[in-house]
Amino acid sequence: MTGQVLPAPGQDGEGRIVLAATPIGNIGDASPRLVELLQTADVVAAEDTRRLHRLVQALGITVGGRIISYHEHNEASRTADLLGLVGGGSTLLMVTDAGMPAVSDPGFRLVEAAVEAGLVVTAVPGPSAVLTALALSGLPTDRFCFEGFLPRKAGERAGRLKELAAERRTMVFFEAPHRLEPMLRALHEAFGPDRRAAVARELTKLHEEVLRGPLQELLGWAESSEVRGEIAVVVAGAPEAVPDRPEDHVEAVNALVAQGARLKEAVAAVAEDKRLSKRELYAAVLAAR
Template sequence: MQIQSSFNDEAGKLYLVPTPIGNLKDMTLRAKETLENVDLIAAEDTRTTGKLLGLLGIETSGKLVSFHEFNAKEKAPELVTQILAGHSLAQVSDAGMPVISDPGYELVQSAIAANIAVVSLPGPAAFTTALIASGLTAQPFTYYGFLPRKKKQQTDFLTEISRQKETAIFYEAPHRIRATLANLGETVGLNRQVVVARELTKLHEEYLRGTVAELIEHFETVEPRGEMVVLMGGYVESEKPTATLAELAVVVDQLVEDGQSKKDAIGQVARHAHLSKKELYDYYHNQPRE
């Protein structure tokens, strides 16, 4: 066990500074003051951070250094050397909290190893912002970051967590949300409650609440836009099927579009909706649909 109660008195400090996830008014006074006073600011994207600092009236000349996921391992020792030399350093990501699905872990680890004080400032994070307004159980919950992108890896992961009873939260990009919802239907079932929160704290903020089937149907006709937080309700033993045949048919269409045969897609959807395959087959092939 490592107990760190004293630090290198000659070294500077590492400040982990959150930035707004959308609305610039969410910048705290303490965060602004810290960025004004530190010697260096390690930024995920210096252009993005430069614009933010400019809007806040903070001078950036000579302070901004690049620190992102592709150079983090090489850059962290250099930044620690600067802190050990007495320079104070703030680390920021493009939006939200450093380290949370953003760069920062390597730098924090290196600073701790060098006996440098690490100061974490509180601030906005998209997943907690979405959670408290989702209507789903707020505790316990598990945050998973970004889901695997490849279909098999994603469905294997979703199958693994499908019977967990806590709320599950992950981030998703708009161009992948349809495939992810289809994979949720395949693994956790079409009747599981989900919430998709998009454009949080911005002008077009929106919470879409419903079953997996209902969200799949929604995005059949609405073009997904904006970065998204997906929240999935926990597994409930007594969960009753709620998806209609029309909603199930839309899911079949999505799976067919993703490359499955109609026969396999109907069988899969019927199984997860607790229906007979014949009932869904007859509806799918005989009911007129747009």
């Protein structure tokens, strides 16, 4: 399938949905395309209309089209109406409070339904708290995953982190400032005190701060600080597991022999338990004698 160069909204009379990234802090990060679309789109679907009005006021512009609120509590009821507008030829601009719509923000349901309906969906890329935190963390960026907000309940959160304990990719999370301490404590318990991490707060804003270090140090900072602002937490992936060597289990074989087991029986038992080659373990036992 070849890529398609889309004409500017309104040039061909075809409706479309445009997902547009908004600043995550610094208003100067608003792109010229975002500014143009805010003024020219037929409809602007906003996660919070009050935040939208503050944005356009800061940009010194006015919204040219109809403004509709579209958030997690009305996505289900309003998606069909928005698709109807796009199907009728309107350009629909989708914006959230900060960053890219559909990424831990409203928008996914709209895109999913639009794709199913065969409508055009495009994007105006821009600020992203996920990528900004990842880039500033000092942790590996070649492979990463975004986990959003962890469950609030301790049991559910522990269960999620247990699933991620062996994750090799760098992980990016969001968290509210008043829940950062218990979140870091849960990470500390699940991943160990020495796992490297970074806490990024107020990204691109005046009081931007990125703290880097092992989870034990970051937890101590959170316990002794009054944390404020929007938070992203980046955690290094699990280190590569060191494979067992037959030499590491010679003592276990000798212990069974000392208890009265025959050498071959002891080798077979330990090899099965540790998933080792019986031949290699037997050779290691003989070489140690």
